[in-house]
Amino acid sequence: MSPDEYCQQKAVQSGSSFYYSFLFLPAERRRAITALYAFCREVDDTVDECTDISVARNKLMWWRTEVQAMLKGNPSHPVTKALQPHLAPYELDGKHFQAIIDGMEMDLDQTRYLDFTGLKRYCWHVASVVGILSARIFGVTKDETLQYAEKLGLAFQLTNIIRDVGEDARKGRIYIPVNELQQFQVPAADILNARHSENFEKLMRFQAERAQDVYEEALALLPKSDRRAQRPGLMMAAIYRALLDEIQHDGFHVLTQKISLTPIRKLWLAWKTYVRG
Template sequence: MTPEDYCQQKAAASGSSFYYSFLFLPPERRRAITALYAFCREVDDVVDECSDAQVAAGKLAWWRAELDALYAGRPQHPVTKALQAVLPQFALPQEQLLEIIDGMEMDLQQTRYLDFKALSLYCYRVASVVGLLAAEIFGHTDRRTLKYAHDLGMAFQLTNIIRDVGEDARRGRVYLPLDELKRFEVPVADILNARHSENFRRLMEFQIERAEGYYAQAMSQLPEADRKAQRPGLVMAAIYRTLLDEIKRDGCQVLNQRTSLTPLRKLWIAWRTWIRG
């Protein structure tokens, strides 16, 4: 199996909305974004699939060393070999890839966030940095596009947090800011024990409103000159905003179920959004 095949399988197996967003890209850009996505999946899986925090920390340290090897021209892993092939064409700074690992390490160090400011740092590292790297791969002529990419990454991560409240709680993690739980009178125990309430629904509607605000802010900052190049982000935004609508329509029942869209529906949204440009 070639490094490119490995990354393709990693991306396709996830069923992520991210995968559907770059189906229509030209081959060289699709190879680059698939390699980046496979890297993100590898380091994310370290945290999600490893129950021993020390072992997970050791694996993330290995990935840091592998990034050093990549930029020294001697990568060992299929994902870093795939990244090596695209580095001459696309500016993917090592510092930003390391920041993604920094974000994953936050999951090993804390399971609660006091306020949105603290959560924002996590979202920046695990999602906005990915958005900035993706914007470079898709291509841009205006630096305002990077602000769009930053805010779109925030919106995506907030959507993930909303969708995965119950799943994260079963891992002992609560990403919803504690000061907001207090404001809406939702005890942490209600989330950990999957107790849905009217207060919880109101709390989640507040989270959805914030995510929608980031989507709107991102779209307002995308220069028209870069809109066509950045269509993969617009595709993913269309899919994720549809997901938010579904969650809200279901009454924010995210503690005991994980709302998702079918692959066919994602493909339809992706095609429709791509055609519209």
């Protein structure tokens, strides 16, 4: 199996919504973004699938070393072998790959965030940086496009947090800021024990409205000259916003179930965004 085939398999097996936006890219950019996605999955799985924190730290340290090897042109893992040829053409910065690993390491050190400022820092590492790297692969001519991508990454992560509240709680993690739990009078114990309430719905509605606002802020930053190149991100935004609407329509029953869109609907939303240009 070639490095590119390994990354393709990783993307397909994940069932991620991101995969649908990759389908519309030219072959070379599609290989690059698939390799980036596979890198993110690999380091994320290092934390999520490892029950021993010390082992997870050692694995993340290995990935830090592997990123350095990739930057020097000597990668050993299929993912970094697939990524390495795309670093120079798309001006992918090594510090951003290390920042993603920093974000994964934050999950080993922290399971709560006191306020939105702290949560935004975490989101920057695990999502906004990925947005910046992705935008470079899609094609950038203006700095405002990178600002758009950074903010869009934040919006995606806020959506993930809403969707995965129950799943994260079962791992002992609550990403909703502590001061907002207090503001809406939702004890952490309610989330950890999957107790749905009217106050919980109000809290989640607040989270969803903020996420939608961030989507609007991001889209307002995208220059018209780069809109066509950035269509994969716009496809993802359409899919994720539809998911957010679905979660809200369902009454935010995210503590006991993971709400998702069907593959057909994701493909339809991606296609509709693509033809709209």
